[in-house]
Amino acid sequence: MSKESNLSKGLLIGFLTGGIVGAALALLYAPKSGKELRKDIKDRADEWMDETEKFLETAKVKAENALNEGKKKGEQLIADAKVKADDILKDAEKIFSQVKDKAGDAVAQGKETLTSEAGRVKSAVKAGVDAYKESKN
Secondary structure: OOHHHHHHHHHHHHHHHHHHHHHHHHHHHOOOOHHHHHHHHHHHHHHHHHHHHHHHHHHHHHHHHHHHHHHHHHHHHHHHHHHHHHHHHHHHHHHHHHHHHHHHHHHHHHHHHHHHHHHHHHHHHHHHHHHHHHHHO
C-alpha cells in the first residue's frame, strides 16, 4: 500500500471519528427531551452507518478492480516471457544449425585434404620404391 493511500485512509477515519464525536456532543448539549435526543442519536447513527456501508462498498469495488488489473498484468507478463523464451529457443536452434553445418563443411574439407595428401604420399612411396628397384638393377 502506498503512503498516499495510508494517509487518505487515516484522514477519512479521522474525519469520520471527529464527525461522530462532534455530532454526539452537539446532541448531548442540545436542550431536548430524552425521547427527542434518543431519536436524533439513532437518526445520526443510521446516517453514519449508511455512509460507512457506501464507503465499504466503494472500497470493495476498488479492491476488485485493482485485483483484476493485477491479474491482467500478470497474465501479460507471462505471455511476454513465453514469447521471449520461444525467440531465444529459435535463435539457439539457428546457431546450433549453423555450427553443425560449419562442422560438416570442415569435416568434408578435412576428408578431401586427407585423401589428396594420401594420394600424394602413395605416389611418393611408389616413386621411391620404383627408384630403389631401378638403382638395384
